[in-house]
Amino acid sequence: MAIRNIVLFGDDILKKECRPVEKFDRKLHQLLDDMQDTLYDANGAGLAAPQVGVLRQICIVDVGEGPIELINPEIIATEGNQIGPEGCLSLPNEWGEVSRPMKVTVRAQNRKGKWFEISGEELCARAFCHEIDHLHGIVFTEKANRMLTPEELEAMKEK
Ligand code: NI
Numbered sequence: 001m002a003i004r005n006i007v008l009f010g011d012d013i014l015k016k017e018c019r020p021v022e023k024f025d026r027k028l029h030q031l032l033d034d035m036q037d038t039l040y041d042a043n044g045a046g047l048a049a050p051q052v053g054v055l056r057q058i059c060i061v062d063v064g065e066g067p068i069e070l071i072n073p074e075i076i077a078t079e080g081n082q083i084g085p086e087g088c089l090s091l092p093n094e095w096g097e098v099s100r101p102m103k104v105t106v107r108a109q110n111r112k113g114k115w116f117e118i119s120g121e122e123l124c125a126r127a128f129c130h131e132i133d134h135l136h137g138i139v140f141t142e143k144a145n146r147m148l149t150p151e152e153l154e155a156m157k158e159k
Pocket of ligand 1: 089
């Protein structure tokens with residue numbers, strides 16, 4: 001268990017395509033455990049492997065219902081639309097208004113390599129999309145309609 005350094009926006013690592021995971025071994029489990037520690041230490045809703053410098057298709061989402069580990073994830077269905085604020089641990093204190101599906105179904109492998117499907121709505125759907133984007137070198141700023149102003153950020157913090 002260890003907290004890893006989070007790669008910040010501007011680093012080329014965040015623009016790269018991640019390779020699929022092929023080995024579901026102890027090294028992967030170690031990485032997942034470390035990513036979980038790193039996510040909770042940073043108080044985030046999700047973290048992708050490239051954000052800790054590993055170019056593999058691995059991410060974790062936790063919107064308050066426990067950690068969901070997604071390995072080699074793929075979005076297989078979407079429904080509806082939502083527009084709302086979105087942030088990223090690689091861009092502390094910057095938020096953007098991003099349009100995402102309201103509901104998303106993901107197919108992924110767990111840490112043992114077993115395939116499963118999971119659906120998420122609202123914040124969970126947003127987090128799935130955001131983290132899976134990271135695995136393809138996409139940061140939310142590319143998809144944001146606009147970035148939030150400092151005043152809007154202040155108002156958000158007070159909530
Ligand atoms: Ni992010």
